[in-house]
Amino acid sequence: TILHKDIQFDMVRVGIGLYGLHPSKLTIPRIDLQPVMSVRGRVTRVIYPAVGDGVSYGMTWRVPRNNIQVATVPIGYADGLARCLSNRMDVLTRGDRVRQVGNICMDQFMIAVDTAGTHANKPAHEIRHGDVVTLIGKDGDQEITADEMADLRETINYEVVCNFGARLDKVYI
Structure with a gap:
């Protein structure tokens, strides 16, 4: 209509x-x-792995250089985050777009930040335990939309928003 x-x-x-x-x-x-829906999580673990260390099951992403920080966010494919997005999607934290790395797990995914700011994925700040990570929504002047995630998944925005399920806390504003 x-x-x-x-x-x-x-x-x-x-x-x-x-x-x-x-x-x-x-x-x-x-x-x-x-858009009225955001999907957010909080960092639950932060490490500085060694160059060459693999991240997540299958170690599909390896630490390429020093000063890389890897953080864990407790949202996974059981929550509706499609595993096919592994190593392909960005998230937002502290107003910066950062890359998801390694295979998305059932209950968590990881992000990598170059704390030296020497790479395109370059927030020059460290991620901290408890930091907010946005999968869909706005953070500062950056935004990731359900349509962007749908394009990466080769599907429609309906499927993306419907997949995020009951295990995620809902906050109605």
Whole structure:
């Protein structure tokens, strides 16, 4: 009904618009929607592994140089974070975009930060236990959208937001 004025009556099926998301790129110029859902976790572990150390099951990512900090966030594929995003997605922390590294596990995933600021993945700060990590949403002037995550998964934004499940705490604002 967003695209067809002739069938807009006195009721509406909101669908994915309830999340502030567009059902397709065709509706973007027609209606202003703002995302209302964020997915966030907190860092539970921080280490400085040695150069060459592998991260997570299968060690699909190895520490490439010194000054790399690896942090663990307790959200995994049992919570709806697709394992196919392993080594492919970014998250936000302290307003910076950082890379997820290693295989996403059932209950956790890891991120890597170059604390020396010598790489594109370069916040020049250290991650600390308890820091907020944003998977979907805004942090500072950065944003990761459900559509961005859907594109990486080669799916639709509906699937992304529906996959985050009951194990995650919900905070309604």
